Amino acid sequence: MSVRLLIADDQALVRAGFRMILDAEDDLEVVGEATDGLDAVEQAKRLKPDVVLMDIRMPELDGIEATRRLLAAAGEHPVRVLMLTTFDLNEYVYEALRAGASGFLLKDVPPEQLAAGIRVVAQGEALLAPSITRRLISEFAAAAPVRPTPPKGLNELTARELEVFRCVARGLSNAEIAAELIVSETTVKTHVARLLMKLGLRDRVQAVVLAYESGIAVPGKG
Amino acid sequence: MSVRLLIADDQALVRAGFRMILDAEDDLEVVGEATDGLDAVEQAKRLKPDVVLMDIRMPELDGIEATRRLLAAAGEHPVRVLMLTTFDLNEYVYEALRAGASGFLLKDVPPEQLAAGIRVVAQGEALLAPSITRRLISEFAAAAPVRPTPPKGLNELTARELEVFRCVARGLSNAEIAAELIVSETTVKTHVARLLMKLGLRDRVQAVVLAYESGIAVPGKG
DNA sequence: CGTCAGGTCATCCATAAGGAGTACGCCGGG
DNA sequence: CCCGGCGTACTCCTTATGGATGACCTGACG
Numbered sequence: 024m025s026v027r028l029l030i031a032d033d034q035a036l037v038r039a040g041f042r043m044i045l046d047a048e049d050d051l052e053v054v055g056e057a058t059d060g061l062d063a064v065e066q067a068k069r070l071k072p073d074v075v076l077m078d079i080r081m082p083e084l085d086g087i088e089a090t091r092r093l094l095a096a097a098g099e100h101p102v103r104v105l106m107l108t109t110f111d112l113n114e115y116v117y118e119a120l121r122a123g124a125s126g127f128l129l130k131d132v133p134p135e136q137l138a139a140g141i142r143v144v145a146q147g148e149a150l151l152a153p154s155i156t157r158r159l160i161s162e163f164a165a166a167a168p169v170r171p172t173p174p175k176g177l178n179e180l181t182a183r184e185l186e187v188f189r190c191v192a193r194g195l196s197n198a199e200i201a202a203e204l205i206v207s208e209t210t211v212k213t214h215v216a217r218l219l220m221k222l223g224l225r226d227r228v229q230a231v232v233l234a235y236e237s238g239i240a241v242p243g244k245g
Numbered sequence: 246m247s248v249r250l251l252i253a254d255d256q257a258l259v260r261a262g263f264r265m266i267l268d269a270e271d272d273l274e275v276v277g278e279a280t281d282g283l284d285a286v287e288q289a290k291r292l293k294p295d296v297v298l299m300d301i302r303m304p305e306l307d308g309i310e311a312t313r314r315l316l317a318a319a320g321e322h323p324v325r326v327l328m329l330t331t332f333d334l335n336e337y338v339y340e341a342l343r344a345g346a347s348g349f350l351l352k353d354v355p356p357e358q359l360a361a362g363i364r365v366v367a368q369g370e371a372l373l374a375p376s377i378t379r380r381l382i383s384e385f386a387a388a389a390p391v392r393p394t395p396p397k398g399l400n401e402l403t404a405r406e407l408e409v410f411r412c413v414a415r416g417l418s419n420a421e422i423a424a425e426l427i428v429s430e431t432t433v434k435t436h437v438a439r440l441l442m443k444l445g446l447r448d449r450v451q452a453v454v455l456a457y458e459s460g461i462a463v464p465g466k467g
Numbered sequence: 468c469g470t471c472a473g474g475t476c477a478t479c480c481a482t483a484a485g486g487a488g489t490a491c492g493c494c495g496g497g
Numbered sequence: 498c499c500c501g502g503c504g505t506a507c508t509c510c511t512t513a514t515g516g517a518t519g520a521c522c523t524g525a526c527g
Contacts, residue, residue, distance in 0.1 A: 121386045125379070153370035155370035156378070157347070158369050163385060164343045181473060194451035196513070209476050216515060224485085226515075229416035231453040236466050242464070243459050380494070391511085405504060419484070431506050438485065 025052045026145045029072035031089065032056075032061035032107070034083045037130070041076060051141060067093045071100050073145050076142045077124070079108040079115050087115070090122040101142040116155050117162075126150045177237065179221045187214040191227050192234035203226025246299070248273045248367045251294035253285035253311070253341060254278075254329070255303045266356045272361060282306025289315045295367050297348070301330040309337070309344045316345040325366040325453050338377055339384075348372045399459065401443045402426050409436040413449050414456035 027041040030049060032038050038056045045051045055070045059082045065073055075093065078088040091106045103125040108115060116127055125144040128137065131151050143150045151159065180188065189194035197215065201208040216225060224230050234240040251394045253274060254260050260278045260424065267273045277292045281304045286454060287296055297315065301308040325347040330337060338349055347366040350359065351374045365372045373381065379434035395430040412422040419437065437449060446452050456462040 030323055092348075117385075120382050123386075125382075143375045146375075147379070148375035149382050150375050151373075151378055152380075153365045153368075153372050156373055157369070157371035158348075159361075159381060159385060160373075162344050163339075163381060164345075183474065185527075191450070192454070194454040196448075196450075198513085204272070206474085207476055209478090210474075213475080215519095217516080226416075226418075227450055228453055230414070231457075232414070232462075234417040235457040238464070240454075240457070242460070245303075403503065424477080428504085429506055431508090432504075434485075435505075438487095 025050045026074060026141060027052055027054045027070070027072045028141065029055045029063065029067055029070055029075045030058060031058075031060070031066075031075060031081065031086065032078040033058055034078075038077070041137075044137060047134075048138045049095050049151055051138060058082075060086060060089035063089045064092045064096065068096060068203075072102065074103045074141055076141075077104050077106050079106060079119065085091075087122045087124075089119050090119065090124050094123040101147070101221050103147070105141060105144050110204070113158065116151075116158070129154075177222070177239075180218055184218045185216050186223070187211060187232065188218050188234065188239065190192060191215065191218075191230050193239040194231065246270045248363060249274055249276045249292070249294045249348060250294060250363065251275075251277045251285065251289055251292055251297045253280075253282070253288075253297060253303065253308065254300040255280055256300075259300070264357075266359065267363070269356075270360045273360060280304075282308060282311035285311045286315045286318065287326075289324060294324065294368040295362055296325045296327055298363075299326050299328050301341065309340050309346075312341065312344045312346050320388060323369070325369070327363060329367050335380065338380070342381075349377050350374050350378075388461060399444070399461075402440055406436050406440045406443070407432060410440050410452065410461065411436065413452050414436065416453065 028045060029039050030045075030053060032041070032060060035058075038058075042053050042056070045053050049110065052071055055066045061083045061107050063075065063077060063086075064084070074143045075090075076088040077103065081089070084092075088107060088182060090106070093102060093104065096103075104123065105126045105128065106115075106119045106124045107128055107130050109130050119127060125147075126149050128140055128150075130138070132152070140150050165232060187200060190203060195203065195210050197211045203213045204211070215230075218224075218232060219226065224233060231240070235242065250273060251461060252260050252263050252267075254263070257280075260280075264275050264278070267275055276294055277288045279288045282401065285297065285299060285303075285308075286306070297312075299308040299312060303311070306314075308328060312328070313316065315324060315326065325350045328337075328341045328346045329350055329352050340347060347369075348362060348371050350362055350372075354362070354374070362372050367411045368459065409422060417419050417425065418465065419430050419433045423433045424435070437452075439450060440446075444452065444455060446455060453462070457464065
């Protein structure tokens with residue numbers, strides 16, 4: 024069974040070029056063309072292609088936003104989006120990937136690689152242009168230099184103390200923590216004092232810092 | 246000019262197989278074979294290959310640690326490491342990438358793709374097996390779900406206030422901040438009071454939380 | 468059954484932190 | 498030339514926080 028394709032690009036010439044290349048492959052079938060982002064979302068809804076070749080820069084709606092909507096609107100039929108661009112600017116790439124794109128190629132890819140790439144994303148895998156892969160890797164390596172939670176005395180904490188610790192890390196006052204845990208404020212103070220002692224911290228402010236640095240608290244998931 | 250290769254794998258059969266495949270390409274030249282991690286590091290030092298094909302699982306020293314050492318020991322001659330493995334287990338991949346590998350392929354890649362991959366990494370770019378690319382992307386997308394720094398009144402802060410804010414976010418006391426910025430503690434208190442007001446926070450503890458949640462402070466870089 | 472750890476609560480006390488108000492000098496714009 | 502924003506600084510006052518101790522209860526363990 025052949026892979027059904029939708030080409031979204033505002034330049035007719037580009038669309039024609041891709042169409043020619045892809046129609047030459049007997050397992051690929053171009054079922055439609057869209058000239059802007061809105062059009063792409065619309066046609067994807069109608070034609071239910073397996074893969075959408077999406078240009079980043081388009082009128083009306085850029086490829087990234089179009090990807091977001093298109094994937095959000097996707098029913099049970101899975102749609103993969105392969106982004107195509109002339110230049111490989113960072114912001115575009117990262118945003119596109121976050122938007123849910125399955126891949127990212129530069130428009131100067133050799134025809135056979137484009138076809139191969141389409142087959143890859145059609146199978147649910149992903150692929151990126153080598154230069155982009157390199158950047159993504161270095162980004163990734165830098166982003167998570169492995170912070171395996173240096174539990175410097177963190178294991179010393181009792182379950183209750185850890186619980187209080189988490190509350191402190193949320194910015195709660197002793198009174199609020201007391202209310203939340205249904206104990207007296209005095210008790211909370213005892214726990215706080217103990218955990219500060221065990222962790223070698225001066226005050227709850229440093230506790231919050233440690234919580235975030237050690238992964239006890241994680242930005243984004245409150 | 247041809248690409249000089251070093252093959253590191255503990256199985257002779259695998260080495261022979263790769264050698265056969267790669268020697269068939271006239272722009273690739275296998276200059277050596279290593280049978281374990283230490284051997285690989287050693288030979289890389291002597292032979293100065295352009296690309297090392299590194300198996301993950303090897304005696305003496307696994308491919309990841311070998312990669313780390315090999316890259317650390319690299320002089321001006323750039324060495325690229327292309328990891329090869331039979332299974333694509335997550336931990337391996339992430340560790341390998343952090344160790345500095347330029348790519349990651351499964352051993353079942355078709356010969357022509359292997360050759361193409363080697364050329365890519367030799368040029369300083371990177372490449373990953375599609376299934377790995379997919380995981381890296383989802384990892385990446387999840388890791389940074391875009392935190393556009395909700396500057397809820399954050400822009401309202403003056404330069405000085407922001408500076409004090411950063412100090413607070415590091416867990417410093419007013420006295421410490423005063424010492425660091427070379428102003429009186431009173432002044433620090435003024436700034437703190439103002440920024441708490443502007444940000445709608447109750448105390449410095451909440452300020453620290455906001456700092457991390459908004460990206461003003463980032464775990465890891467402190 | 469005695470002991471000990473962990474959780475609970477209290478009191479006393481010192482201080483850092485936060486709120487409110489005031490003031491002075493500098494600088495850029497009207 | 499005067500005003501407003503900003504950075505600096507001080508005083509007075511209130512409260513939250515943290516340190517030091519002591520005590521009671523419960524469950525686990527030898």
